Structures are given as structure tokens and as C-alpha cells.
Amino acid sequence: MPVARVTEIIAGSKKSFDDAVKVGFERATKTLRGITGFKVKEMKASVEKNKIVEYRVKMDVIFLLED
Secondary structure, rough: OOOOEEEEEEEOOOOHHHHHHHHHHHHHHHHHOOEEEEEEEEEEEEEEOOEEEEEEEEEEEEEEOOO
């Protein structure tokens, strides 16, 4: 029976929330093997002078532990 682990990733983008998710996921794939899914837990934006300067997401990445 497989056993999974969850790790939290925080990523940012100047483009969009969607891009921040892609940035976080792509970075996770460089370090984690056996990713089976992820869940976006939180979305935030940094604002300066009434403009969004960065989109940020906090996400849980689920991956299987190896034997």
C-alpha cells in the first residue's frame, strides 16, 4: 500500500495567480518525485501604489514515498 507525503510550497509571479501555481509546481517537480497532485490553499497579492506587483500562492504538493 503506497504512503504519501504532503509538502507546502509558496510561489510568486508578477503575471497572475495561474502563473504562480505553474511556477510552484514546476519548481516542485525538480526536487520531488512521484507527485500525484496538489491543492492551492491560499492566494494573496502584494500591492504598491494601487497596483498588483506580485501574485502569491501557498499550495500543498502530494507525492508518494519511495520504498
